[in-house]
Amino acid sequence: MAFTFAAFCYMLALLLTAALIFFAIWHLVLPEYLIHFFFCVMFFCAAEWLTLFLNLPLLAYHVWRYMSRPVMSCPGLYDPTTIMNADILAYCQKEGWCKLAFYLLSFFYYLYGICIVSSHGIKFRGSSSDSGVS
């Protein structure tokens, strides 16, 4: 397997997505947002535009969610006095499940991405070595 920076990005993303799946269920909100932001930065540096565009909507949603949280002096998303209201609770649970589905899908997408990018790397190496022989 050839190691390009893109392949490295995908591998790192794969590992961290596992962490994100965990955070989506157990609601560790700030680590989840920061890790996802880190992904997007990495894909931007690796020039993987398709993957970046797939992740951009979620990034925008995270930014909006954090900006519109109830007035609180400490970082965090859930207000303890209103979270137990069934409508807010239902919304947060639904949000958790949707994000779980998204992270699972992107897990497999990154897995596939590693293979594709690495095989591109091999083909590229292979074609350059071909030209070197003849």
Place this chain on the structure above:
Amino acid sequence: MSACTAGLAQPGPPGRHLGHYPSLPPGYQNTSGPPAPSPMHPAMQAATQPYTQAPQMSGGPGMAQLSPSLASMSLQSGTPEALRVVNLLQERNLLPPTPISAPTPCLTQDLQRINCSPEVYRCTLTSIPQTQSLLNKAKLPLGLLLHPFKDLSQLPVVTSSTIVRCRSCRTYINPFVSFLDQRRWKCNLCYRVNDVPEEFMYNPVSRSYGEPHKRPEVQNATIEFIAPSEYMLRPPQPAVYLFVLDVSHNAVEKGYLNVFCQSLLDNINANTWNQVGFITFDSTVHFYNLQEGLSQPQMLIVSDIEDIFLPTPDSLLVNLNECKELVQDLLKSLPSLFQKTMETQSALGAALQAAFKLLSPTGGRMSVFQTQLPNLGVGALQSREDPNQRASAKEIQHLSPATDFYKKLALDCSGQQVAVDLFLLSSQYCDLASLGCISRYSAGNVYYYPSYHHQHSPAQVECFQKDLKRYLTRKIGFEAVMRIRCTKGLSIHTFHGNFFVRSTDLLSLPNVNPDAGFAVQMSIDENLVDTQVVSFQAALLYTSSKGERRIRVHTLCLPVVNSLTDIFAGADVQAISGLLACMAVDRSVTASLGDARDAMINAAIDSLASYRQFALTIQQPGLLAPACLRLFPLYILALLKQKAFRLGTSTRLDDRVFAMCQLKYQPLAYAMPMIHPSLYRLDDLTDEGALNVNERTIPQPRVLQLSVEKLSRDGAFLMDAGTVMYLWIGRNCNPIFLTQVLGVPSYADYVLPEIDSAESQRTRALIGWLRDQRPFYPSLHVIKDESQLKASLLQHMIEDRTDSALSYYEFLLHLQQKITK
């Protein structure tokens, strides 16, 4: 069990011996006799007119068995009173002559007799719809309004070694369970079959064996258990009362300290269990060392308000019995100690933090007296109100807290079982929206005396005194939690009131007091097809002020119906208005006041439109409503003109926020006069139809509509608006009334002189009876025809048109236009 077969157990310490019933009223002992009078206030009983007549069931089924033909109960022959069609545009006199009572659920007489009193437990719809879609079609909110810790005249108390509860849902056994045979009972909330424990088979009241359905737990819907030690997280703590007093220059000028100290000296209950402490603050925080050996109380000043600490580890909270003289010395010297103070700053946040540190080991109650905006140290607030926006017709800003310091502190307090009550005696803006959070989430209460001054407002001083007396002497429960359970298929999704919701149905109440009301909203998750009645149980676990752990259980049972007509027939219009008020308060804080007002109007429009479309058999022109909902538009208009929600009339922001707090906190019975005041004519009081309460004759005048059309120059009228009463004297009032009741030519404007005449006695009896019915003390103002207070009186005339609001008739036309669009 040997105790069971040994016969009558000897009386002994509670919880130890089986079958010791300390106070079982005689009415509950013979269940096969004629129906016992329900433990309601005699006034309620006299005025009760059930809107639906439940037909008699001959050869009635047993108490604990459900009637199979309940479904056929609903409304057969002819239209019952509740469904009589009323054209609101044509009938002007909608108010009944007597005070309105709660509708009776459509149950068999046996079940209704043992059902929970509506003063404690009330539902917006006394006939529950079978499906959520049916409820959506009716467009009425479904919810419960509770007053669980109400002072009851008859409360059965049970001491038993086993408290029988369902194994899966942990419901307490109640009158509405069914006994399959002598040994098994079926829970009415989750339908699980449980075994009857051996001890439960013995009935100590009738000393018989084998009749578990005659035990008091299964005969009373409201009952109190003495809880064994499994129900305690820690051994009962002493009852600790801490008073945090503002002693800045503003406070001294208002002069509340004298009244407070005198009240405390008169009313404090000295026993070995209570502890008290005092903290005063201005720009620094002062503690008082009341150790037993000292000759006089020692004041310790902490000026480091950024990082407050307790100066001594103990002796700040002392037992009243041991240190009575020291406490009395302190209370006598406190007012004069700060007489010459010139401090204008108030470090409330630091004082609260110090008080929390002091109370957190044991829990207890903190009473905070504040007279100005806290402007120093942590928790300092800005003056956010713009006086020019008071009469704004568009939007009201700043209804939500500015900082969450007080909310977080309240949550910390709630975790340590500390409740904070706030007494606000300020005439300037105090940001009650932020300060009120300290009480709201710690199960405390806010008391507000906006124009308090010890010389200039004697009426407010009297209110403060009487409220303090009630506050210091009423019953209290510590470390309480409440759980509300419903039959499978129903679920609770929103709670209203002063508490912290710890999990989806567990309410944490550091203090529970008899004046707090709660409301919940419910939804129907599964269709209630295989059941004819549903039950709701509220269980309140608390520690009494004597250190005993008790559980108070209320169970309400209501029928399930399938048709929209029956739902409308069972609608409780006062409960619906109360619940809508709570929902509107929430909506104004999260969204905007305009949204909340629109939502209330839409509630009226939607429900009347749904009635017209689905339940009305003959279409007539006009605005038609069933008789049970005929007052609904009136109450909605009253809410729209209430201080909490009105737009266009100049309202101080603190007054508005306080009105919102009261709408959420007060039980329905006390909130209704605040929403729709009662107007009576006083100069022609007679003894006709009078009530006899405690050997006093209370005249019952007719309730009038709130329109100046009903006021007349030659009469005197009393308006009862909950927290305040107005006695308006017309210009040409009957001189007999003036001399016999008021003692003209000179009379004080807040107190009725005690003249020995029949008219004076009747008037004073009526006013005294109205005042006794509620826990807070309404101030009475006597208004002559040209007086400044006349404007406040006229603001309550909701049926009239003002320059910013519609009259009642115009509102009805507006509704009709929206409905028939």
